[in-house]
Amino acid sequence: MATNPDDETGREDARLSPALIATLVAVPVAVIALFITFAAIKSSNRPDADPIPVESYSLAQGEGADQCPAFIKALPDTLGDFTDKSVDGSTVRWTQADSEPIVLRCGVTRPAELAPTSSLQVIDPVQWFMTDTIEDRGQVYVCVDHRPYIAMWIPVGAGNAPLTDVSNLIARTLTRAPLDFGK
Known part of the structure; x- marks a missing residue:
């Protein structure tokens, strides 16, 4: 312990300085606050x-919707590193640990x-229109030159292989159609 220079008796001061006490309290409080903030941000992402x-x-109920069951059946069980294909009606999902799934929907409007x-x-050989982009999450692509329309959610980090594989399947199995701008 340090000696208090103002003390004429020369004995050591046993009290902690207010600055040291404030630091000893503020540091753990700041660490806890940062941990809570990080946890809140992580859970919202x-x-x-x-x-x-x-x-x-x-x-859509129209053009080409009847082709969806055969198209869905022809989809591969894996797309790149995404596996565990599951089908729910016209929606197909492939999953990968620590990532959002790739989601394909056949017959959208x-x-x-x-x-x-x-x-x-x-x-x-397929043309895709990019619709919904969610920063740091992914992108939706809609195949617009074949029928029925196929929409695909590609999460960030999935790469181009899944879209390339599905493009090749679309070209082989679905009817090519002119672009429709909804005149």
Whole structure:
């Protein structure tokens, strides 16, 4: 212990300084606050925090919808590192640990935003229209040059292989159709 210079008797001061006490209290409180904040942010970024957009897309009853069962049956059991294919009606999911699933929905309605000036992504030989983008989560692609319309949710980190594999299957099994801008 240090000697208090103001003390004329020369005995040691047994009291802790107020600054040291404040530091001893503030550091653990700050650590706990940071831990709680981190936990709250992490839980709000859970993959299941918000629904995957493609799951809410409306299904069309028209052109090509009858081709969906055969198309879904032809889909591979795995897409890249995504496995455990599950089918629920017109919706197919492939899962991977620590990631949102890849979700495909067959027979969705034409994207209302599709216009002659829309930017399309060509993944040979199929044209995809990108619709719902969720930063740090993923992107929805809708195949717009074959019928029925196919929508796919591709989570961040999935890469291009799943979209390429499905594009090849679409080209082999579904009817090619002109782009429909909803005139």
